[in-house]
Structures are given as C-alpha cells and as structure tokens.
Amino acid sequence: MKRLILIASLIFIVSCKQETKNPFFQEWETAYEVPPFLDIKNEHYMPAFEQGMKENLEEIEMIVNNPEVPTFANTIEELERSGKLLSRVQRVFSNLASSNTNTELQELQRELSPMLSAHFDKISLNEGLFKRVDAIWQNRENLSLTSEQAKLLNDTRKGFVRSGALLDEDQKERISKINSEISELSTEFGQNLLAETNGFELILEASDLDGLSDDVIAASADAASQRMNSLDSDEEKEKYKDKYVFTPHRSSMYPFLTESTRRDLREKLYNSYVMRGDNDNEKDNKKIAAQIAKLRAERAQIMGYESHAHFVLDNNMLKSPKEVYDLLNKLWEPALKRAKAEVADMQAVADAEGQNFKIAAWDWWHYSEKVRKQKYDLDESAIKPYLSLDNVLQGVFNTTNQLWGLNFTEIFDIDLYHPDARIWEVTDRDGSHLGIFIGDYFTRSNKRGGAWMSSFKGQSNFDGVERPIVVNVCNFPAPVGDNPALLSFDNVVTLFHEFGHAMHGILTNVNYGSMAGTSGPRDFIELPSQLLEHWASEPQVLKSFATHYKTGQPIPDELIKKLLNASKFNQGFINTEYLAASFLDMDWHTISADDDLKDADLFEIESMKKIGLIGEIVPRYRTTYFAHIFSGGYSSGYYSYVHAAVLDSDAFEAFKEVGNVFDQNLASKLRSNIYSMGSTEEAMDLFVKFRGRKPVIEPLLKVRGLDGSE
Numbered sequence: 206m207k208r209l210i211l212i213a214s215l216i217f218i219v220s221c222k223q224e225t226k227n228p229f230f231q232e233w234e235t236a237y238e239v240p241p242f243l244d245i246k247n248e249h250y251m252p253a254f255e256q257g258m259k260e261n262l263e264e265i266e267m268i269v270n271n272p273e274v275p276t277f278a279n280t281i282e283e284l285e286r287s288g289k290l291l292s293r294v295q296r297v298f299s300n301l302a303s304s305n306t307n308t309e310l311q312e313l314q315r316e317l318s319p320m321l322s323a324h325f326d327k328i329s330l331n332e333g334l335f336k337r338v339d340a341i342w343q344n345r346e347n348l349s350l351t352s353e354q355a356k357l358l359n360d361t362r363k364g365f366v367r368s369g370a371l372l373d374e375d376q377k378e379r380i381s382k383i384n385s386e387i388s389e390l391s392t393e394f395g396q397n398l399l400a401e402t403n404g405f406e407l408i409l410e411a412s413d414l415d416g417l418s419d420d421v422i423a424a425s426a427d428a429a430s431q432r433m434n435s436l437d438s439d440e441e442k443e444k445y446k447d448k449y450v451f452t453p454h455r456s457s458m459y460p461f462l463t464e465s466t467r468r469d470l471r472e473k474l475y476n477s478y479v480m481r482g483d484n485d486n487e488k489d490n491k492k493i494a495a496q497i498a499k500l501r502a503e504r505a506q507i508m509g510y511e512s513h514a515h516f517v518l519d520n521n522m523l524k525s526p527k528e529v530y531d532l533l534n535k536l537w538e539p540a541l542k543r544a545k546a547e548v549a550d551m552q553a554v555a556d557a558e559g560q561n562f563k564i565a566a567w568d569w570w571h572y573s574e575k576v577r578k579q580k581y582d583l584d585e586s587a588i589k590p591y592l593s594l595d596n597v598l599q600g601v602f603n604t605t606n607q608l609w610g611l612n613f614t615e616i617f618d619i620d621l622y623h624p625d626a627r628i629w630e631v632t633d634r635d636g637s638h639l640g641i642f643i644g645d646y647f648t649r650s651n652k653r654g655g656a657w658m659s660s661f662k663g664q665s666n667f668d669g670v671e672r673p674i675v676v677n678v679c680n681f682p683a684p685v686g687d688n689p690a691l692l693s694f695d696n697v698v699t700l701f702h703e704f705g706h707a708m709h710g711i712l713t714n715v716n717y718g719s720m721a722g723t724s725g726p727r728d729f730i731e732l733p734s735q736l737l738e739h740w741a742s743e744p745q746v747l748k749s750f751a752t753h754y755k756t757g758q759p760i761p762d763e764l765i766k767k768l769l770n771a772s773k774f775n776q777g778f779i780n781t782e783y784l785a786a787s788f789l790d791m792d793w794h795t796i797s798a799d800d801d802l803k804d805a806d807l808f809e810i811e812s813m814k815k816i817g818l819i820g821e822i823v824p825r826y827r828t829t830y831f832a833h834i835f836s837g838g839y840s841s842g843y844y845s846y847v848h849a850a851v852l853d854s855d856a857f858e859a860f861k862e863v864g865n866v867f868d869q870n871l872a873s874k875l876r877s878n879i880y881s882m883g884s885t886e887e888a889m890d891l892f893v894k895f896r897g898r899k900p901v902i903e904p905l906l907k908v909r910g911l912d913g914s915e
C-alpha cells in the first residue's frame with residue numbers, strides 16, 4: 206500500500222514536470238494582464254498558434270453556418286470576437302521576435318509566416334462569410350447603425366472586396382496568378398539589389414585617403430581585413446592586403462563622400478551606388494520593375510480601378526492620384542528653389558577654393574559639409590550631457606501631463622522579458638486607469654534595428670472595458686560605467702515620436718478593437734507620432750527637461766538656438782530628392798494596363814524631366830533600387846511621409862497661432878478628434894474636426910526652412 210502511494214506520487218510528479226503548462230492556454234492572473242513573460246517558453250508558441258488558428262476557423266464556420274438571417278450582431282460583432290487566442294499569442298510572439306529574439310524564435314518566424322498568411326487567406330477568401338457581410342451591407346440603410354458600426358461594416362466589406370470577393374472565377378484565378386508573379390519578381394528585385402550593393406568595392410591605397418578622418422580610415426581598413434580573413438589562398442588575400450575598402454552601402458559611402466577630397470574617387474563610388482540594378486548584367490532590375498508595374502496595373506483594372514495608384518489610395522487619407530500629385534506639386538517648387546540656392550552656396554565655396562568645376566551630384570556631401578560648418582555648426586557632444594534618458598522621459602511625461610493631465614507611475618514588481626525594459630501605469634486626469642506603457646530603450650544584439658511602437662494588448666469597450674498595454678522599443682546607446690544613458694537630440698526626437706504612437710495606442714477609446722489605436726491608413730498614422738516631436742524642439746519644453754546631468758543647470762539658450770538652426774540645414778536637397786522619388790513612385794503606378802512594357806531608364810528620364818529635377822540631385826531612390834515600392838509595401842505610398850509631415854506641422858501651428866503650446870481647448874480637441882478615435886471615422890474628417898479646415902502646406906515649409914525666409 207505504502208509502495209503504491211509512493212508510485213502514484215512519483216507518477217504525479219513526473220507527469221507534472223512533463224506537462225509544463227502552456228501559459229497561452231491559461232487565464233493570465235497577472236497585474237493588468239501583462240503577459241507572464243517568465244513562464245512563456247519557446248516551445249509554447251507553436252501549439253498556441255496551431256490551436257489559435259483552429260479555434261479561429263471554427264468560429265468563422267459557426268458564423269457562416271448560423272441558420273439565422275445575417276445581422277450586424279451575429280456576423281460583424283462575432284467576427285470582432287473571433288481569434289482571441291491567436292491574437293494573444295501573435296502579439297507576444299511578434300513583439301519578442303523583434304525586441305528579444307533568439308535562433309528558435311527566428312526559425313519559428315520562418316515556419317509561421319506562410320502558415321499565417323494561408324490562415325488569413327482562408328478567412329478573407331471565404332465566400333460564405335462574404336455573402337453574409339455583403340447582405341448586411343446591402344441592407345445598411347435600414348439597420349440604424351451608429352457611425353462607428355457603419356464604418357466597421359463598410360471597412361469589413363471593403364476588405365473582402367479588395368481581396369477579390371466580387372470577381373468571377375476566371376478573374377480570381379488571374380488575380381492569384383498575378384499575385385504570385387509579382388511576389389516572385391519582388392523577391393528577385395530585392396535579391397538583385399542586394400547582390401549589386403554587395404558587388405562593388407572601391408579598394409584604395411594609403412595614398413588615396415586624402416581628407417578622411419581617422420575613424421573612417423579605421424573602418425575601411427577593417428572592411429579590408431575582414432575580407433582578407435574570409436579568403437583562403439594567399440593569392441586572393443593579396444588583393445586586400447594593406448588596403449582600404451569602401452562600398453555603395455550608405456554607412457560606408459556617405460562618410461567617404463563627405464570627407465574625401467579626391468573628386469575622381471567620389472564620382473566612382475557615387476556612380477556605383479546610383480547605377481545599382483542598372484548595369485545591363487544578369488542582376489539588372491529595369492525589366493523586373495517595369496513588369497511589376499504593368500502587372501499591378503492589370504490587377505487594378507480587373508478590380509475595377511483606373512490604375513494601381515487609384516486602387517491603393519482608395520484606402521488612404523488622400524483618395525486619388527490627383528490629390529497626391531497636387532500635394533507633391535505644391536511642395537516641389539519651394540523645395541527645388543531652396544535646393545538651387547544650396548547649389549549656389551556650395552559653388553561659392555568651391556570657387557573660393559579656386560576649384561575649376563561645376564558642383565555635381567557626387568560633390569554634394571563634401572561641399573554641403575563645408576557650408577554646414579560655416580552656417581549651421583553644432584557640437585553634439587556639448588548637448589548630450591543635458592539629455593539623459595531619465596530627463597527626456599520626464600520631459601515627454603510632463604508634456605502629456607500638461608496637454609491631457611496624464612500621470613505615469615513606474616511599477617517595479619512586474620517581471621518583463623528583459624531587465625532593460627521598464628513599465629509604467631498611465632492614469633487619466635481623474636486618476637482612472639488608462640493603460641500600461643512599457644519602454645525598452647537600449648540597443649542589444651537580439652533586438653532588430655530602428656525604433657517602433659507595438660502593443661501586447663488592444664483596447665475595446667465592446668464586451669466590457671479592455672485597456673491597452675503598449676510598448677516603445679528603441680536602439681539608444683546603453684549607459685557606460687556610472688554615467689546615465691545620454692541621448693543625442695536625434696534620439697530625443699525619436700523617443701517623442703514613438704511616444705506619440707504610444708499615446709495614440711493609450712488614449713484610444715473605441716468600441717470595436719479592430720478599429721482601435723493605430724489602425725488607420727498609412728498616410729495618417731504618422732500624424733500622432735510626428736506631431737509630438739514638435740514639443741521636443743519647443744524651447745520652453747526643452748529647457749524644462751534638458752538639465753545637465755552633473756550640474757543640474759538647464760540647457761543654455763545659445764545651444765538651443767544652434768540646435769534649432771541646424772535642423773534647417775540641407776533641407777532643399779533632402780526634400781527635393783525625396784519628392785523626386787515620390788513622383789517616380791506615382792508615375793510608375795498610374796500607368797495603364799494597356800500600355801506597352803516600359804523601358805525603365807527612358808521612363809525615369811521622362812518622369813524627372815516633367816518636374817524639372819536638376820542634374821546635381823538624383824531621386825532618393827532610382828527605379829532599379831527603389832525597394833520601398835518594388836519589393837516592400839510602399840507602392841503609391843512613398844508620399845505618405847511628407848503627407849504626415851504636412852498634417853503634423855499644420856496641427857502644431859494651431860497651438861502656435863494661439864500662442865500657447867499647452868492650450869487646453871486645443872489639447873482636448875486633439876485628444877477627442879485624433880488620439881482617441883482610432884479609425885472609427887475617415888481620417889480627413891478627423892483632421893478637419895480638429896483644425897476646422899483641411900490641411901495646408903505653409904507650416905511645413907516654415908518648419909523646414911523652405912518658405913524663403915533663409
């Protein structure tokens with residue numbers, strides 16, 4: 206008997222160990238439902254994903270097979286309720302795969318990506334589901350829906366239609382053929398570009414390094430010895446022995462173009478960059494780009510649109526190519542005018558040096574740097590001691606406190622996924638809970654580059670109040686020794702930017718989760734983030750948080766002045782090269798399906814001639830290396846960056862007009878019309894409700910020094 210009990214208890218213990226509970230299948234009894242990070246192991250993801258997808262499809266089948274007449278409640282709202290487990294595991298997984306990854310998570314990512322896209326195709330191509338949604342939509346006038354419900358119904362139906370739900374079988378087949386052709390061509394485009402970028406090296410002797418700083422020389426010597434070490438034969442190694450290597454990667458090219466006094470070598474390296482994919486070799490991207498553009502035009506035509514741009518923009522804040530071209534054209538003239546003035550400034554420097562040449566594209570970095578030193582010089586190292594991470598965080602917290610009465614309380618007893626990550630509770634003016642904010646600021650090897658906002662939990666008021674958990678991830682340098690982490694001013698702007706996205710995610714207050722927070726169109730969602738950046742460079746705000754980490758003294762006015770002046774440097778160039786690429790994007794995507802396959806070089810020359818681009822500037826991306834639009838998701842959308850900038854400058858101008866950057870009336874209008882609304886209304890309507898009119902470009906021109914005041 207005793208023995209039996211012993212065996213039983215042994216079995217109990219053993220089985221207990223084998224069956225470590227999968228946290229995704231449990232209720233999370235953590236504070237604020239923060240994921241139980243320490244309990245989640247790599248092996249928990251796949252079973253949770255599989256179960257999540259299975260449950261999701263079962264829920265969809267339940268909706269489709271419901272014998273009752275389709276209603277908003279039994280179809281649209283049930284869709285909102287579906288996929289909870291899947292979304293829960295997906296949020297944790299995608300966040301950690303970006304911010305704290307490991308080889309197992311990377312392997313899972315590769316495995317999951319086709320599984321998930323097949324899963325979501327099953328839903329978006331489900332004919333029975335579309336029939337129900339469409340039946341409700343046809344009857345929408347009789348349903349007395351709220352405006353949020355009407356928008357949700359409309360958006361849901363549109364999602365199906367844009368996936369091809371209204372097409373006949375032949376058309377559907379053609380679309381899916383086009384999609385797979387485009388996807389293959391895009392992959393090839395990207396791989397060619399990578400090969401072309403890696404395929405050129407400028408190998409220099411010690412006698413070719415005129416003008417280069419020690420850091421740049423050291424990096425290029427390092428590049429040469431790395432290449433040498435990767436080779437086996439001594440004969441091959443000889444090529445790199447005691448040499449210096451530069452490549453058409455921007456991180457290698459820009460320092461060289463800026464510092465080198467060897468004009469012939471600048472030209473060589475620069476040309477290797479702008480000719481990528483255009484060398485008439487087996488890695489040439491000209492025909493691939495033209496084919497992609499033509500296939501997209503055909504797909505749009507089948508979907509019933511005039512062009513690919515018409516199709517894409519139908520989902521954006523700007524609704525048609527005409528609206529985008531109008532915007533680009535308005536900005537073009539002042540940008541080009543400023544760029545021409547910058548050329549004149551640089552020519553004057555070259556002439557004074559006694560040079561006997563006209564400034565060319567490959568001279569821009571070298572001579573603009575000389576102009577910068579004369580007119581806009583700024584010593585970054587003098588500013589950093591005023592910008593400790595804790596000061597800057599206090600600055601951004603205070604900004605949202607003064608705007609909206611928010612308070613941030615750091616929590617120290619919740620375990621996160623990494624010791625660098627910190628967590629705060631965000632409360633509203635009246636003390637009520639608004640959400641949770643996680644900040645993960647320092648760079649580390651298992652975090653991808655860049656900065657972003659994401660969330661571990663969404664917001665909705667449907668089926669009870671759910672408040673969000675949002676996260677900001679950045680790559681700022683970690684503190685050294687006993688010193689606090691000190692940021693550059695660029696870092697500060699990035700922190701405010703991501704915090705703006707976080708506010709969009711925290712202040713959201715909508716009924717249906719799929720419309721919450723940052724769910725709006727691409728050319729609108731950068732407004733809440735870029736808008737907050739303006740407070741970072743407002744002298745009154747900057748002075749309030751930028752105090753020296755040793756002396757406690759506020760940043761001197763003189764330094765603020767220099768800092769703000771420096772932001773106007775080279776704006777003619779920056780805007781002109783960007784706008785030129787935006788025009789090129791729009792031109793490629795307004796071609797007709799009936800046009801012949803374009804010759805990419807001729808097409809680009811024609812496109813740039815139309816806008817009168819000057820020879821000293823090449824578009825930010827030429828066709829053959831415009832990965833944003835030919836192998837990324839930005840086709841007909843590259844303009845979005847400047848569109849959002851128009852919106853944020855104009856929105857901030859409202860505060861400047863009343864002479865108070867914390868004006869309470871405006872702050873409250875901003876919250877109720879922009880930050881809290883998610884995508885429950887058309888983006889342009891939201892902007893107009895805040896501003897009282899449509900956006901204008903003049904405030905942006907002023908911010909960027911393109912208004913002729915320079």
Ligand SMILES: [Zn+2]
Binds near residue numbers: 706734
């Ligand atoms: Zn952003």
